[in-house]
Amino acid sequence: xxxxxxxxxxxxxxxxxxxxxxxxxxxxxxxxxxxxxxxxxxxxxxxxxxxxxxxxxxxxxxxxxxxxxxxxxxxxxxxxxxxxxxxxxxxxxxxxxxxxxxxxxxxxxxxxxxxxxxxxxxxxxxxxxxxxxxxxxxxxxxxxxxxxxxxxxxxxxxxxxxxxxxxxxxxxxxxxxxxxxxxxxxxxxxxxxxxxxxxxxxxxxxxxxxxxxxxxxxxxxxxxxxxxxxxxxxxxxxxxxxxxxxxxxxxxxxxxxxxxxxxxxxx
Amino acid sequence: xxxxxxxxxxxxxxxxxxxxxxxxxxxxxxxxxxxxxxxxxxxxxxxxxxxxxxxxxxxxxxxxxxxxxxxxxxxxxxxxxxxxxxxxxxxxxxxxxxxxxxxxxxxxxxxxxxxxxxxxxxxxxxxxxxxxxxxxxxxxxxxxxxxxxxxxxxxxxxxxxxxxxxxxxxxxxxxxxxxxxxxxxxxxxxxxxxxxxxxxxxxxxxxxxxxxxxxxxxxxxxxxxxxxxxxxxxxxxxxxxxxxxxxxxxxxx
Numbered sequence: 064x065x066x067x068x069x070x071x072x073x074x075x076x077x078x079x080x081x082x083x084x085x086x087x088x089x090x091x092x093x094x095x096x097x098x099x100x101x102x103x104x105x106x107x108x109x110x111x112x113x114x115x116x117x118x119x120x121x122x123x124x125x126x127x128x129x130x131x132x133x134x135x136x137x138x139x140x141x142x143x144x145x146x147x148x149x150x151x152x153x154x155x156x157x158x159x160x161x162x163x164x165x166x167x168x169x170x171x172x173x174x175x176x177x178x179x180x181x182x183x184x185x186x187x188x189x190x191x192x193x194x195x196x197x198x199x200x201x202x203x204x205x206x207x208x209x210x211x212x213x214x215x216x217x218x219x220x221x222x223x224x225x226x227x228x229x230x231x232x233x234x235x236x237x238x239x240x241x242x243x244x245x246x247x248x249x250x251x252x253x254x255x256x257x258x259x260x261x262x263x264x265x266x267x268x269x270x271x272x273x274x275x276x277x278x279x280x281x282x283x284x285x286x287x288x289x290x291x292x293x294x295x296x297x298x299x300x301x302x303x304x305x306x307x308x309x310x311x312x313x314x315x316x317x318x319x320x321x322x323x324x325x326x327x328x329x330x
Numbered sequence: 331x332x333x334x335x336x337x338x339x340x341x342x343x344x345x346x347x348x349x350x351x352x353x354x355x356x357x358x359x360x361x362x363x364x365x366x367x368x369x370x371x372x373x374x375x376x377x378x379x380x381x382x383x384x385x386x387x388x389x390x391x392x393x394x395x396x397x398x399x400x401x402x403x404x405x406x407x408x409x410x411x412x413x414x415x416x417x418x419x420x421x422x423x424x425x426x427x428x429x430x431x432x433x434x435x436x437x438x439x440x441x442x443x444x445x446x447x448x449x450x451x452x453x454x455x456x457x458x459x460x461x462x463x464x465x466x467x468x469x470x471x472x473x474x475x476x477x478x479x480x481x482x483x484x485x486x487x488x489x490x491x492x493x494x495x496x497x498x499x500x501x502x503x504x505x506x507x508x509x510x511x512x513x514x515x516x517x518x519x520x521x522x523x524x525x526x527x528x529x530x531x532x533x534x535x536x537x538x539x540x541x542x543x544x545x546x547x548x549x550x551x552x553x554x555x556x557x558x559x560x561x562x563x564x565x566x567x568x569x570x571x572x573x574x575x576x577x578x579x580x581x582x583x
Contacts, residue, residue, distance in 0.1 A: 226417035234431035235407030
C-alpha cells in the first residue's frame, strides 16, 4: 500500500511539473505574440509567421545562403565541438599543473586575471583577421570554454584532500602514479563542472562569432544574413534553434556529470 | 629490545610566518619487531607528527629514523599507514581500494586477486568487495583501510588514531578485531591514540609524550597477554595511573 501511495505521489508530482512548465511556455508565447502586435514592427513577427518560415525552411532549405537548415546546425555544432576538444586538451592538463605548482600558479595568475574579464567575442575581429574565417570563430569559442574549465580544474586540484595523497604515497605509488590514479580522479567532478559552465559560455560565443565572421554556414551566419535581408521570421527560427540546441548540449553535459559522479562515488 | 624502528634524537621544528615552533624536542625510541607500541599524549603534542615522520611524509628537522637498518627518506610501501578519517579512494570499490598498493607495485593480476581476497577475508569484508566506499559504515571503512595497508605486507603499520572517529561500541569491536588480525600477521605496529583505554587494551608498550615541545615523559611496559580484561583491577589501576600522568600535562598548559 505504501509503495503504491509513493508511486502515485511521484506521478502526481511529475504531472504537476509538466503542467506548470507547459503553462509557463504558453505565457512566454503569449507575451511574444502581444509584443509583436503592440509594436507592429516587422522585426518581431508573430508566432504563426515564424512557424510558416520554419516549415518553408525545412522543405526548401535556406534560399538566401543556399544551405539547408541542417547544414547550418551542423556547421555551428562542428565549430563548437572542435573548440571544445581543443579547450579540454589544453585547459585540463594546464589546470592540473597550475594546481600542483605554486610557482606556476603565481606566474600564470596575473596573465589569467588580465585576460579573464575580456568577453571572448571581443577577440573575434582580431582572430578572424589574424588567422582566417574558419579558425577565427572556433578560437573565440575556445577562449569562452577555456577559462571556466581551467579555473575549475585548478580549484579541483587545490581541493584534493591531502590525506588521499598521503595514502597513495604510503601505499608505494610514485609521483606519476599518484598523479593519474589519485589526483586526476579527484578533480573529475570539478572538471565536469567547468565543462558545464564552459559549454554555456561557448554556445553563446559561437553564435556571436558567426555573426561577426559570417562564412561557411552556421546559425549565427544564418541569423545575420536574414537580418540583413529583413526576412525576420527566419531570424526568429534561428533564435529558437539556438535555444533548443543550447538546451540539448547543456542537458547532455548535465547528464554526463550525473553519471560520472555516480560512477566515481563522488556525488 | 632490538631496535627495528630506531628513532634517534629526532627533532621537529615547524616554521610558520617566520616563526619557529618546536613541535618535538629530541626524541629517541627503539621499537622491536612485532611490537605494538602506542603513543599517548596531550592534544596537539605532536603524536601524529612522530608517526608521519616514520612514514616519511614529514621530514625531521634533526636526527634520523631507521627502519630495519634503512634511513627513512620518504614514504614507501614497507611502512603502511591507517588514517583517522580512513582516506579511502571514493571512486574505487572496496576491492580496488585494497588492490591499490599491489597495482602500483606492478604485481601480476592473478597474484593481486589472491592477495586481495585473502585480506578482505581477514577483515571480514568478502561480501562487500564490490561495494562503494560511501555505502559502508565507519567501522567497515576502517577495516578497508587496515586491509589496504596490510595487503602490501609492510614491515611496519602506522596507525593514526584509526578508531578515533568511530562510536564507542564499534571502537571496542575494532580493537578486538585488530588483535585477531595481529595474530595472523607479524607486523610491527605504531599506534597513535587519544584513548588511554585503547592503549592499555592493545599495547606491548605505551609511550607517553609531554606537551609541546614534546619529549618522552614515560614508557610503560605491559607484559599481559591479549585479549585483556578491561574490568580487571590491574587494567583499571594502570589506566588510572596513565590518566593522572596525562592530566598533569594538561593542567600545566
